[in-house]
Each structure stands twice: as structure tokens, then as C-alpha cells.
Amino acid sequence: QVQLVESGGGLVQAGGSLRLSCAVSGSIFRLVGMSWYRQAPGKQRDLVATMTGVGSTNYADSVKGRFTISRDNAKNTVYLQMNSLKPEDTAVYYCNVRVVTSTYWGQGTQVTVSP
Numbered sequence: 001q002v003q004l005v006e007s008g009g010g011l012v013q014a015g016g017s018l019r020l021s022c023a024v025s026g027s028i029f030r031l032v033g034m035s036w037y038r039q040a041p042g043k044q045r046d047l048v049a050t051m052t053g054v055g056s057t058n059y060a061d062s063v064k065g066r067f068t069i070s071r072d073n074a075k076n077t078v079y080l081q082m083n084s085l086k087p088e089d090t091a092v093y094y095c096n097v098r099v100v101t102s103t104y105w106g107q108g109t110q111v112t113v114s115p
Contacts, residue, residue: 002026002104004095009109012085016113020080022095022106030100036069036080038091038111045094049080063089085113 008020020036031053039045049069050058057069068081078095090113095106 002028002097002102004097004104004106006093006095006106006109009093009111011112011114013114014085014087016085017081017083018085018111020082020093020095020109020111022078022080024076024078024097028097028099032098032100034069034071034078035096035098036078037094037096038089039094039108040091043091048093051078082111085111087113087115089113 003025005023006020008018010018012018033050033052035050036048037045038048046060048060048063049067051069051071059067066082066084070079070081080093082089090111092108092110094108097104
């Protein structure tokens with residue numbers, strides 16, 4: 001059974017940085033991609049960043065140039081480095097792993113950016 005556990009969220013002032021981690025346990029076969037999503041109160045869950053199984057990345061326009069997704073295969077961990085944070089980045093951030101046959105989600109970690 002695959003499990004995802006996020007960490008690294010918290011409260012930060014605008015302009016600051018945070019790094020989110022997503023520890024993946026269990027066996028991953030036929031990986032399609034690993035992603036970060038976020039959901040602000042009263043809004044839908046939106047894609048923030050994606051890394052495919054071969055390492056190509058894609059970002060939401062709102063975070064391009066500020067956020068970086070990366071992966072450490074030895075640690076089975078996906079990261080989201082967030083720089084130049086803005087109040088509008090405030091949300092619960094979710095890790096997502098897609099394989100050919102299924103999709104897995106973490107429990108989420110809260111990121112709050114104060115003005």
C-alpha cells in the first residue's frame with residue numbers, strides 16, 4: 001500500500017521561503033508523475049507543479065519562477081521549494097502520486113503566508 005506523508009508547512013511572512021516534503025512509502029510501479037496541488041478555503045484544488053516519471057516539470061503560471069519541484073529517489077521523497085511567497089499562496093498543499101493504475105494523495109500540509 002502506497003502512503004504519502006507531507007511535512008514542512010507553516011506560517012511565513014510574505015517574501016519568505018518554505019520547503020515542503022512528501023515522503024513516499026510502499027512500492028511504486030509504472031510511475032506517471034508526482035505533483036503538488038493546493039486548495040485555498042472555499043476554492044477548488046489546483047495543480048501547482050508536476051514532475052513526470054522521466055523528470056520533466058511543469059508549473060502553474062502563478063508559481064513559475066518561484067517554486068521548484070524536485071525528487072530524491074534514494075529517499076523516496078518529493079520536494080516543493082517555495083520562494084518569494086505571497087499571501088495568495090496560502091492554502092493546504094497536497095502531494096499526489098500517479099501510477100498507471102491508481103492515484104495517491106497525502107493528507108495535506110497547511111501553508112500560511114502573512115502580509
